[in-house]
Amino acid sequence: MAWKLALRKFKRYCTSISCCDLCGENVGNSVLLDYSLPQALLCQYCINDLPYFNQNLIAGNLLSWPAIHRILPHIHFDQLFALSPYIYPFNKWLGQIKYLGRFELANLFSALLCAQWQKMVMHKAVIAMEIRPIDLVISVPLHVKKWQIRGYNQAHLIAKSFAEQLALTYDANVVMRVKNNDSQMGKTGNQRRKNLADAFSLQRKLASHIKHVLIIDDVVTTGTTASEISKLLKQAGVETVTLVAVCLTLPKAKKSSVVVG
Ligand SMILES: [Zn+2]
Numbered sequence: 001m002a003w004k005l006a007l008r009k010f011k012r013y014c015t016s017i018s019c020c021d022l023c024g025e026n027v028g029n030s031v032l033l034d035y036s037l038p039q040a041l042l043c044q045y046c047i048n049d050l051p052y053f054n055q056n057l058i059a060g061n062l063l064s065w066p067a068i069h070r071i072l073p074h075i076h077f078d079q080l081f082a083l084s085p086y087i088y089p090f091n092k093w094l095g096q097i098k099y100l101g102r103f104e105l106a107n108l109f110s111a112l113l114c115a116q117w118q119k120m121v122m123h124k125a126v127i128a129m130e131i132r133p134i135d136l137v138i139s140v141p142l143h144v145k146k147w148q149i150r151g152y153n154q155a156h157l158i159a160k161s162f163a164e165q166l167a168l169t170y171d172a173n174v175v176m177r178v179k180n181n182d183s184q185m186g187k188t189g190n191q192r193r194k195n196l197a198d199a200f201s202l203q204r205k206l207a208s209h210i211k212h213v214l215i216i217d218d219v220v221t222t223g224t225t226a227s228e229i230s231k232l233l234k235q236a237g238v239e240t241v242t243l244v245a246v247c248l249t250l251p252k253a254k255k256s257s258v259v260v261g
Pocket of ligand 1: 022024025043045046
């Protein structure tokens with residue numbers, strides 16, 4: 001009977017949302033520091049086992065790791081904070097949010113980013129390193145045509161949730177993508193820079209108090225996209241730009257050097 005089928009489907013749905021996305025265990029009361037995940041996707045064991053960068057080792061800035069600085073030449077942002085290299089399970093999740101519309105992963109990414117960000121802030125406070133207050137959070141925009149085809153911008157979803165959780169100001173309309181470029185996939189840094197020249201524009205004058213801007217993206221490969229946006233922001237009077245991403249793509253040999261978990 002139809003209602004029995006519907007009930008079975010509903011029961012299966014209820015069961016599936018309470019299982020860990022990675023190991024299938026009951027997610028029960030998963031808590032990431034103070035950031036609880038209402039529709040928890042991971043059990044505490046898998047959360048503890050995620051392959052994070054060791055933020056203490058790099059003082060919360062991947063650019064202070066010489067190997068990273070070398071693979072990101074010609075960049076205009078000042079700091080880079082990423083959760084993990086582009087490896088499992090983050091590479092799987094990033095593909096799912098981008099191509100399969102798994103929007104709930106945006107909340108997972110932002111909760112993980114907030115938890116790691118706060119840990120880094122606490123560590124810096126302990127070692128008496130100054131942290132410049134964040135005046136504005138933005139996300140890497142999509143061109144309107146790409147946005148219409150995909151229907152959403154995953155960087156925007158992550159950034160909005162990240163800013164909400166940390167009570168920061170988020171504005172999705174400061175920077176606009178005015179050129180619908182070819183894909184950046186497979187291009188060298190130099191080709192990417194040429195491809196992205198004049199791809200973005202600032203939509204309005206920034207308030208004079210905005211000195212530190214945080215740009216959020218899903219994956220950083222050559223840093224060219226965020227760098228082009230940073231250049232615009234700096235021309236508008238911003239002094240410090242921090243790029244925050246879920247993943248950083250690393251050359252193969254570097255993948256395990258500063259990863260914990
Ligand atoms: Zn698990």
